[in-house]
Amino acid sequence: xxxxxxxxxxxxxxxGKPPLQVFALRDTNLEIKQGDYIAIxxxxxxxxxxxxxxxxxxxxxxxGKIFIDGRDISTLxxxxxxxxxxxxxxFIFQKYNLIPTxxxxxxxxxxxxxxxxxxxxxxxxxxxxxEMVELSKRxxxxxxxxxxxxxxxxxxxxALANNPSIILADEPTGNVDTKSGDNIMRILEDVxxxxxxxxxxxxxxxxxxxxKRVLRIQDGEVREDHx
Amino acid sequence: MFRDHVKIxxxxxxNRLSRSLxxxxxxxxxxxxxxxxxALGEGMxxxxxxxxxxxxxxxxxxxxxxxxxxxxxxxxxxxYFTQRDVADIQRLQGVKQVSTQLSGAGLAEYxxxxxxxxxxxxxxxxxxxxxxxxxxEAGGFLSEGEQNEIMIGYSxxxxxxxxxISIGGRIKIxxxxxxxxxxxxxQGFGGSSSDTLVLxxxxxxxxxxxxxxxxxxxxxxxxxNDAESIATSIQTTINGNHGQKDFATATTMTSILKTVQSIxxxxxxxxxxxxxxxxxxxxxGIMNTMLTSVMERTREIGIMKAIGATNLDIMSIFIxxxxxxxxxxxxxxxxxxxxxxxGLTLILNSFMSMGSGSRLTPIITLMSxxxxxxxxxxxxxxxxxxxxxxxxxxxxxxxxxxx
Numbered sequence: 036x037x038x039x040x041x042x043x044x045x046x047x048x049x050x051g052k053p054p055l056q057v058f059a060l061r062d063t064n065l066e067i068k069q070g071d072y073i074a075i076x077x078x079x080x081x082x083x084x085x086x087x088x089x090x091x092x093x094x095x096x097x098x099g100k101i102f103i104d105g106r107d108i109s110t111l112x113x114x115x116x117x118x119x120x121x122x123x124x125x126f127i128f129q130k131y132n133l134i135p136t137x138x139x140x141x142x143x144x145x146x147x148x149x150x151x152x153x154x155x156x157x158x159x160x161x162x163x164x165x166e167m168v169e170l171s172k173r174x175x176x177x178x179x180x181x182x183x184x185x186x187x188x189x190x191x192x193x194a195l196a197n198n199p200s201i202i203l204a205d206e207p208t209g210n211v212d213t214k215s216g217d218n219i220m221r222i223l224e225d226v227x228x229x230x231x232x233x234x235x236x237x238x239x240x241x242x243x244x245x246x247k248r249v250l251r252i253q254d255g256e257v258r259e260d261h262x
Numbered sequence: 263m264f265r266d267h268v269k270i271x272x273x274x275x276x277n278r279l280s281r282s283l284x285x286x287x288x289x290x291x292x293x294x295x296x297x298x299x300x301a302l303g304e305g306m307x308x309x310x311x312x313x314x315x316x317x318x319x320x321x322x323x324x325x326x327x328x329x330x331x332x333x334x335x336x337x338x339x340x341x342y343f344t345q346r347d348v349a350d351i352q353r354l355q356g357v358k359q360v361s362t363q364l365s366g367a368g369l370a371e372y373x374x375x376x377x378x379x380x381x382x383x384x385x386x387x388x389x390x391x392x393x394x395x396x397x398x399e400a401g402g403f404l405s406e407g408e409q410n411e412i413m414i415g416y417s418x419x420x421x422x423x424x425x426x427i428s429i430g431g432r433i434k435i436x437x438x439x440x441x442x443x444x445x446x447x448x449q450g451f452g453g454s455s456s457d458t459l460v461l462x463x464x465x466x467x468x469x470x471x472x473x474x475x476x477x478x479x480x481x482x483x484x485x486x487n488d489a490e491s492i493a494t495s496i497q498t499t500i501n502g503n504h505g506q507k508d509f510a511t512a513t514t515m516t517s518i519l520k521t522v523q524s525i526x527x528x529x530x531x532x533x534x535x536x537x538x539x540x541x542x543x544x545x546x547g548i549m550n551t552m553l554t555s556v557m558e559r560t561r562e563i564g565i566m567k568a569i570g571a572t573n574l575d576i577m578s579i580f581i582x583x584x585x586x587x588x589x590x591x592x593x594x595x596x597x598x599x600x601x602x603x604x605g606l607t608l609i610l611n612s613f614m615s616m617g618s619g620s621r622l623t624p625i626i627t628l629m630s631x632x633x634x635x636x637x638x639x640x641x642x643x644x645x646x647x648x649x650x651x652x653x654x655x656x657x658x659x660x661x662x663x664x665x
Contacts, residue, residue, distance in 0.1 A: 093568060093659045114572045121570020132565045132662060136273040146569040148266040193569065 040200050040232050041067040041090055046099030048085050059085040061255045062099070067234070072227045074246035075236045082255040084205070087236045091124050091203045092116045104200055121150045125194025129206035131186040133178040133193070139165060140174045143193045150197050164192035168222055184215025191222055201232045208242060220245060267575065271583040274555070285551045286591040289641065292541030293595025293634045298603035299537050301624035303530030305607065307523060308625055314519045319486050320391070321493050323351070323479040323500065323512045341509070343476040343500070350499050351481060356488045361385040363478035364464060366471045371434040372423045379418065379460045381435070383467025388480055393446070396456055401429040401444035404463060413444035415459035435460070436470055489514040541637065545645040548584055552649035556580065563653050564661025573654040580653050584646025585639055592638025596631055
């Protein structure tokens with residue numbers, strides 16, 4: 036039996052106060068196991084980004100509890116959440132979000148730097164990761180000198196740098212052409228096969244169908260959860 | 263981790279090079295002003311101290327309440343000390359050496375023109391000390407054992423007679439021949455000017471005038487620390503001798519030195535305070551630039567937070583940036599200040615002809631450099647604190663979404 040990486044208990048996210056309260060997410064219960072490959076789909080405004088932010092410890096639920104590797108994170112403060120993010124979670128954004136002033140290698144090393152990894156280990160690991168995403172020849176290129184697909188691959192390498200328990204990808208192929216998109220998904224799936232938990236938020240059905248499990252969200256509620 | 267913070271800060275500064283340089287220039291100018299004004303003040307302080315401290319064991323006793331005013335010239339109160347006064351002073355404990363300055367009038371003749379001059383006689387050994395702050399236009403001080411030689415002031419040499427007198431010139435005073443062996447430079451300012459001085463040895467003075475009107479008693483003490491108490495007891499003794507309350511005033515060089523130093527100290531403080539305004543303006547400049555930079559880098563801050571940067575990480579990146587700008591600015595300011603103080607002194611020297619002829623030299627002390635460096639670092643921290651706090655407080659979700 037594989038262990039649960041993320042468990043949510045009745046989490047809700049609301050904005051405003053009653054009676055004008057708006058539910059971005061309502062009483063959501065999820066169990067995500069080690070090695071899962073999940074796609075979260077839904078129209079815009081459905082609450083999928085909210086769910087993603089909560090799972091990624093970027094935000095805290097209004098009510099309910101979230102356990103990551105067995106630890107309740109709904110009561111943690113900003114700095115403790117930051118620690119969880121750098122140890123447990125790897126983010127991949129639609130717009131790559133690399134630091135523009137740093138080159139590929141430095142971007143990957145930075146997240147390890149925040150985690151306190153010494154510089155020799157960092158450089159070695161960053162080079163390995165860039166090799167894995169087939170960018171060994173782009174080590175010292177700045178984001179502006181790379182294509183969208185290449186930047187996204189650097190972002191994947193960065194997400195993997197601290198050996199996270201979960202990879203959260205928000206529309207990872209949203210800004211790249213189909214071929215690069217496919218390449219990106221293949222890399223993510225390789226990572227998943229090695230045991231990494233992958234959660235992809237997308238509204239691209241073709242991407243979603245590649246996942247082992249699909250969560251459809253509408254009006255802040257999980258409507259469909261099929262494996 | 264600290265190295266990463268520095269690295270990011272440096273890259274950010276390089277990325278906005280012209281803006282960073284302009285911000286840095288503000289700090290540099292502020293520090294330059296402080297350094298050069300402090301150097302100038304220190305130069306003044308040391309010039310005055312240097313001139314006066316060689317006389318720090320000296321006590322001058324003059325008649326009347328004039329005190330220091332009669333120093334260098336002749337007493338003009340019409341009252342003179344007696345031999346008994348001198349003997350009394352010599353008897354006091356701690357007094358090393360007593361000499362007197364004699365004053366009187368004489369008839370001087372040069373090149374056929376005759377005029378009345380005031381004569382001053384004093385021990386040859388004392389002259390050099392008493393006029394230490396006075397530069398010579400030509401010649402030198404009188405030396406021991408030489409007779410019938412005099413030193414004259416600038417206006418005696420150049421303005422009193424039809425033609426200028428030069429070294430070796432012969433002046434008849436009360437019928438006796440004297441050779442000019444030294445001419446004092448123009449004093450320029452100050453009431454009791456040495457410009458009209460006709461200075462000769464005490465022996466020559468007495469031989470010439472037959473008088474010994476002691477206008478000034480000049481003494482040195484063994485221990486500088488005793489100067490003040492000796493001065494007080496001299497005043498009491500002499501006032502007692504003459505039965506007058508304010509007959510004599512004894513002035514120590516140390517007290518004069520202290521007064522002058524404190525005046526220059528205040529002046530220095532005022533100068534630095536004015537220069538600090540430039541620094542305040544510069545630190546507002548840093549804050550402004552940093553706030554803009556926080557706005558521009560909202561997204562970047564969000565990314566860093568998403569990948570695990572703590573609030574402390576973000577704050578330290580921005581504070582390091584502020585410190586870098588201000589401390590590099592500070593170092594450039596120090597370098598500019600070194601040149602600036604030279605330039606400032608050059609201008610000041612050309613405007614003021616210092617009476618004693620000594621030119622002002624700026625002195626940059628280690629203290630002022632340390633002060634400048636630490637002030638610039640403090641400015642960097644303070645002015646980046648608010649922008650850094652603003653950056654750290656940003657929510658990662660909103661920051662990542664920020665376009």
